[in-house]
Amino acid sequence: MKRVERALISLTDKSGIETFAGELAGLGIEILSTGGTAKKLREAGLTVKDVSDFTGFPEMLDGRVKTLHPKVHGGILYQRNNEEHVRQCSAYGLQQIDLVAVNLYAFEKAVAQPGCGLQEAIENIDIGGPTLLRASAKNFEDVTVIVDPADYEQVLNEIRLQGNTTRKTRFYLAKKVFALTARYDAAISDWLNKVDVETNNYFNGA
Helix, strand or coil: CCCCCEEEEECCCCCCHHHHHHHHHHCCCEEEECHHHHHHHHHCCCCCEEHHHHHCCCCECCCCECCCCHHHHHHHHCCCCCHHHHHHHHHHCCCCCCEEEECCCCHHHHHCCCCCCHHHHHHCCCCHHHHHHHHHHHCCCCCEEECCHHHHHHHHHHHHHHCCCCHHHHHHHHHHHHHHHHHHHHHHHHHHCCEECCCCEECCCC
8 A cells, every 4th residue: 555645625614633734744745725724724834735736627616616626536536556547547637635534515414504495505515625536435445535533643653654544444434434425415315395485485395
């Protein structure tokens, strides 16, 4: 298993992130990030590469498109022991992303606010986050994915000891991802099923 070389960090819940990212940087791991997370890490004195610089493509559409790019998802999804994958990555200039720490827009918190309407709810549906998480979890053989700050210390300990996480840990973390995205999609579906799209009114009915 190769050492972790590059991490992508993009968080809504930023608790503990300065310490976690600082430890990764101290281990020689390059940090990629976006928006508010990148700003917070820079304020903590860390060197961060914006995802837009990594991809060569700007964030656009009011932030709806940030990480949806082949250089991001190719770097996550390629199988490191697949010679054809490695060849294609070399041909297209794709660099590996070995660790992904992402959590999602707080949809349930947003829709719990009094007066939250359909348009506001829609804008709080995360697209890039679940895509990053599912891609990383699918490729758990090669990628460590974190959705819970409680897992930061275990991941750091393993990287300190051996340069990467264990397969057992990566599988454990991948299972947490699919449980999270299942709950997230269910919450969106449940809420939308209580909306009258003709009036944009939400009703808390049976």
